[in-house]
Amino acid sequence: MALRLLEIVVPEEATPDVLKIIEEGQITNFWQTCSCESRNIFKMIIAAEKTEKLLDTLQKKYGHLDSFHMVLLPLEASYPGTKEIEATAEEKEKVETEKKEPLRVSRQELYNDVFYSAKLTRTYMIMIVLSTIVAAIGLVKDNVAVIIGAMVIAPLLGPNVALSFATTVGDGALGRNALLTNFAGILTAFAVSLLFGFFLAIDPGIREIAARTVVSYGDIALALASGVAAALSITSGVPSVLIGVMVSVALIPPLVVFGLLLGSANFMLALQALQLVFINMICINLAGVFTFLLQGVRPLNWWEASKAKNATRYAIIIWVSLLILLSALLMFSRP
DSSP states (O other): OOEEEEEEEEEGGGHHHHHHHHHHTTOOSEEEEEETTTEEEEEEEEEGGGHHHHHHHHHHHHTTOTTOEEEEEEOOOOSSOHHHHHHHHHHHHHHOOSOOOOSSOOHHHHHHHHHHHTSOOHHHHHHHHHHHHHHHHHHHTTOHHHHHHHHHHOOOHHHHHHHHHHHHHTOHHHHHHHHHHHHHHHHHHHHHHHHHHHHSOOOTTSHHHHGGGSOOHHHHHHHHHHHHHHHHHHHHTOOOHHHHHHHHHHHHHHHHHHHHHHHTTOHHHHHHHHHHHHHHHHHHHHHHHHHHHHTTOOOSSHHHHHHHHHHHHHHHHHHHHHHHHHHHHHHHHOO
16 A cells, blocks of 8 residues: 655644544544644645545635645655554454545546656657667667667657546646647657668568568557556556556557658558557557546546546547557458
8 A cells, every 4th residue: 555645734724624624534644733824734644545535625625725735745654654554544444334445546646647747848859769769770680679678768658648647537738738749759750760761771571570560459459458557557656667668669669660661662561550550559548548437537526527528438439430440451451
């Protein structure tokens, strides 16, 4: 069970209500300090999966106040230790009758994580260029180890997870940022690999290149698994480096193969590699949306929930329609 340290600043007159909220939430690991300007500070240690309900309650009640602030921090160590806190929580769960909280980090924490990963930055573009160069060299030399190295540095996990999350909660601004970052990375990788294909002698028969020109249902399963794993890595709060490699495996190699083959005038094979890129992108985002939905990720307010529901419905219809279309093309294109 991951723990979080929550700090809240409220007006002094709200102290009794906050204490009541803390009592109703059955939070025992908390303490109160006084601050200047008639405000009080509460600090509490709670399980990560219990933070969303508490944050939502406090935001609804005090979010309109300028003097209200909340800060959520990951907890590295504490005394009493994690073991003692877990034992106390387990005792309480035995007598709890209300619905259990979802086993994930809060929506607020999710938003903070994906917000920064969806930004188009100079570092992101540099990493895209470097991963494309390494992937192109690995493909041309038929070196699997070099290709895997390219996947390690490819920063494609963030914008794809951010797009799925934005679709689920109906956040248009976040979705646009994620799309911009995604397409900027894709276009950059394509341009760099196109230059490699134009200036280098590309052999379409190389094993690692040929493997990305044949689309199979196994590739669809791989991309779906990557999308689910990407969403789970974010919602569980665990390190997502290896999951990012899995997502990059589904996107960077076929994209680089597309550019290499197009630059070397192998147009038909290039189109097959492009089909694999589209299928993988659709599957990753579709699986991410479904995973967020199954984990109960929802907006705070009812009007936001209604907008999110419509956005999710339209996105799922579009993704599923495109996937069916590409799968049908895959089926009928087979000899």
